[in-house]
Amino acid sequence: MRLRSTLALTLVLAFSAALALAPFRSSAQRRRGVSLLLVNGKVFTSDARGSIAEAVAIEGERIVAVGTTREIEAAYTSARTIDLKSKLVTPGFNDAHIHFLQGGRSLMLVNLNGARNLAEAKARVAARVGEVRPGAWILGRGWDQTPWGGEWPSKKDLDEVAPANPVFLQRVDGHTTWANSLALSKAGITRATRDPQGGEIVRDANGEPMGILKETAGGLVSRVVPDPTRAEMSEALGRALAEALRYGVTSIQTNDVPSIDATPLYREFLKAGKLTVRVAEWQQFNNSVEDIKRERAEFAAFKDDPFRLRLTALKGYVDGTLGSRTSAMLAPFSDDPHNSGIPRMTPEQLTRMIVERAQEGFQIALHCIGDRANRMALDGFEATLNVRPAHGDTNLGMRHRIEHAQVVAPSDFKRFSGLEVIASMQPSHAISDKRWAEDRLGEYRVMSAYAWHTMMSHGVHVPFGTDWPVEPMNPYLGLYAAVTRQSTDGQPPGGWWPEERISIEDAIRNYTAEGAYASFEEKEKGQVAAGMLADLVVHTKDLLIVEPKEILQTEPEMVVFDGRVIYERQKK
Ligand SMILES: [Zn+2]
Structure with missing residues (x-):
């Protein structure tokens, strides 16, 4: 009733307006x-x-x-x-670097984020032990030893609270894991086990594994952890979508492992009308070119709406993280003078793999934290300059990406722009890491770390993301970090290396338009x-x-x- 009278009134007004403004009448009618x-x-x-x-x-x-x-x-x-x-x-926000399913799953695991000391972390594990049957795996993530005094925790700490359950806990950066004795024995890790390539089994003074596994060494345990069931993965996706919804994230560029098993799940949600983000899924750079191409062909057969679900970059790892001191550095860490990190492969291996994949027309996205890793990736991308892709839209360029681009040698910034390499960055990392990044890097290198303003002033595309579950999915936190370079309590006053602050307008653009550019969709969204x-x-x-x-x-x-x-x- 009310609607009808409002409508009538509107019509009357429109009619009188049309009489009063005769030149507008025809357009109003149309x-x-x-x-x-x-x-x-x-x-x-x-x-x-x-x-x-x-x-x-x-x-x-x-x-x-x-x-x-x-x-x-x-x-x-x-x-x-x-x-x-x-x-x-x-x-809508576009999270240009996320682990969407792992993030959703992290909401189902023991959450060690924000545990202020070892006792608090142990208490959270103990609580889960009380909820599950003996023998069941207890998985968790999010711990960070730096506020606990910096020493690595050990298997014994976990044995005290979980003697009858294998426990496997990822560090906040996902690059180091903490396991108890039962988990190590299920994985067959003893003092005789050698360090795998690109990883380290941390040992005590007697050579006994102490329960800390760096980089690829974590894989020795994760391969014996039972895979999540289909129902668990479905629950993880549902939780991740709910998280995206409350933050206004409408597009994601995600590395789910194993990625190709993730696409049927996304497709199922898409068909059911429940997929409320646009998904750009990454494949694994380390897989063989034949496998990657076969996966592409299988994916293409489903003819999904490409603006709802697509395969984009190949994601590879050149190094580890600064927090775990596994990032590949040109010079040793300032707080660990005999260690300059762990490159995951040799420069020759990397360049060969990049060129092979670029020849097939694939966009490549490489995780690079240290200045040495960034340089290795840039060298590899430079080697593709004369490569003519066998297929793919060459007019768009390759848009290769470096993920994180955290510590970059000052002379390498201009190479990003010269080679048209995208710097895919996560502003919240800077405000999480600043507590110890300066110790790791020293006063000189820290000046070109997390340097999104410098990147942008060189004309580099800088899409923003979160690396969730490493950081919260909350894009407002990323915007805040980008414009303040301060932790959420406002420290330090004026911002950490404030020269790298950017305007809120640029920060929003990096979170929207630049994200679309990074997945070749700038004409469709952003x-x-x-x-x-x-x-x-x-x-x-x-x-x-x-x-x-x-x-x-x-x-x-x-x-x-x-x-x-x-x-x-x-x-x-
Ligand atoms: Zn990541």
Whole structure:
């Protein structure tokens, strides 16, 4: 009733307006019906100029027009018009480096994130021991020994609380694991076991494995851990999607291991209408070229909508992490003068593998933390300059990527731009690592670490991500880190190496448009523009003007995905 009278009134007003403004009459009559209108907002379009609009017209899954409220209302009509009440709208966030299924699964494991001391970590493991039967594996992740005094924990600590369950716990960076005696014995690790290539079984003074396994050594245990069941993986994906939804993440570029087993799960959710992110899945760089091509062919046979589910880069690892002192450095760590990290392969091996895969037209994404690893990858990419891919769209270029690009030798920044290599970075890493990064790197190298501003000033594309579950999936935390270089409690005042701070506009662009570029989709998404996919976030606060600490208190008011409103914040 009320609706009808409002409608009648609108018609009367429209009619009198049409009489009063005769020249507009014909256009008013031709107003095009669309599925959704957003009006009276502050729309950050994420284009290169930082344009702001007020209103968006959406038909189906695409944006058809962007403009002022007056322009959009004059040209379009919809059964659903949402008054944004001046709220900020941006494109949906694109997490350009994530481990989506592992992240979802981490929500089901023993969570050691934020354990302030060894006793707290042990208590969390003990709690899980009480919930499961003897003999069942206890898996967890997120521990970090640096606030516990820096010493590695040992198998004995876990044996005390879990004598009858094998325990296997990944460090926060996922590159070092902590196991108890039962887990080591199930994996057959004894004092006679040699260190595998690219890894280390840390031993005590008597040569006895102490329960800490670095890099590939963790694989000795993980291969005897039973695989998660299909039902468990489905639950993990559901949890990951719920997490993405509450943060306004509408696109992910994900490395799920094993990746090819992940795609049927995503496909199942897509068919059921439950896949509320666009998925760019990575394959494993280390697999043989034949296997990679076979996987591509099998994937292509399903003819999925490429803007909902696609295979993009090949993900490889050149080194480990700074936290575990396994990143490959040009010079030893400042706090460990006999150690310069562990490259996962020789430069010759790496270059050969890069060239072979580039020849087949594959985009390559290499995890590089240390300056030596970054240089190895750049050298390998340089060797592809004369490679003509056998297939693939060569006009787009290869867009090879270095993931993390954490410590880069000053002379190598210009090589990123010269070789058109993408630097895929995670701002929250900097504010997590700053406590000890300076000890590891020393005062000189730290100046070119986590250097996203320097990268951008060289014209390098810098998509942002989180590496979830290494860091929270929360993109607002990433935006805050990018613009402040401060931990969430505001330390240090002025920011850690504040020269590397960037504007909030650039940070949002890196989280949206640059992410789309990194997966070859900049013509499809990442900006609020006519023709683009309609993935939008309406924010509770105006990120462009609030104090940085308020960025941390911001959340989505509403999320539009594929042209539909899929999330609305509960009014408190
Ligand atoms: Zn990662």
